[in-house]
């Protein structure tokens with residue numbers, strides 16, 4: 001059991017990648033708090049893991065929600081060893097049409113949410129002298145530009161720098177901070193795109209490993225970063241993308257000129 005006795009918070013853990021990470025952590029012995037805007041979903045996900053999980057309603061972009069989330073985990077388990085900043089949203093909008101409201105909401109959830117959760121949890125880890133772990137879920141679009149998702153991609157680029165800076169500032173407390181940069185993962189976030197068999201095939205052809213990723217693919221990387229297997233790794237951005245970032249060429253299928 002790689003995480004026996006550990007306590008983890010997974011934000012956005014009601015479904016998709018977060019739910020996969022919660023499952024992987026629980027199956028390695030961790031107690032997992034599943035924090036999500038969607039309380040019903042978080043509750044349903046937590047029930048799958050029995051006693052070792054519980055659900056919390058929280059909007060990561062709201063400071064009081066984050067503070068309440070941290071307090072309730074401390075109250076239930078007495079400590080926090082691992083935080084996964086996974087909650088995220090995505091909308092599609094060309095730059096010239098992007099409203100201040102859309103820009104702000106995506107940045108608030110994806111980037112400010114991770115900042116608020118990291119700060120609040122890190123203070124608890126330091127207070128209890130816990131050699132904790134923080135994992136941020138970024139994206140390959142934190143370093144590869146494309147069209148129509150500027151706000152999302154900027155938030156994911158910000159997460160990579162948040163990772164590096166917090167890794168530096170928290171290293172003296174033996175708290176490690178890393179991030180994962182997924183490629184295209186089959187989750188509810190992508191359903192509209194992946195439901196279309198032609199688009200799905202086109203995407204598969206663009207991935208060097210010739211398949212779309214699963215939540216479990218990301219969860220295995222998160223387990224590695226959460227466990228002592230990565231005890232000398234901090235400030236890293238790990239692509240989990242089947243090689244897509246090596247071969248990304250805009251919207252054209254692989255092999256086209």
Ligand SMILES: NC(=O)c1ccc[n+]([C@@H]2O[C@H](COP(=O)([O-])OP(=O)(O)OC[C@H]3O[C@@H](n4cnc5c(N)ncnc54)[C@H](O)[C@@H]3O)[C@@H](O)[C@H]2O)c1
Nearest residue numbers: 012014016017037059060087088139182184185187188189
């Ligand atoms: N699916 C992909 O291809 C992909 C690729 C790269 C990165 N990511 C990132 O991985 C993370 C998980 O993505 P997913 O595909 O599982 O998405 P998803 O939409 O399937 O799940 C996201 C979860 O986050 C929750 N959430 C949304 N806003 C929240 C908020 N303000 N506070 C708390 N919870 C909130 C949702 O309720 C949902 O349960 C996101 O940060 C996403 O940007 C996903």
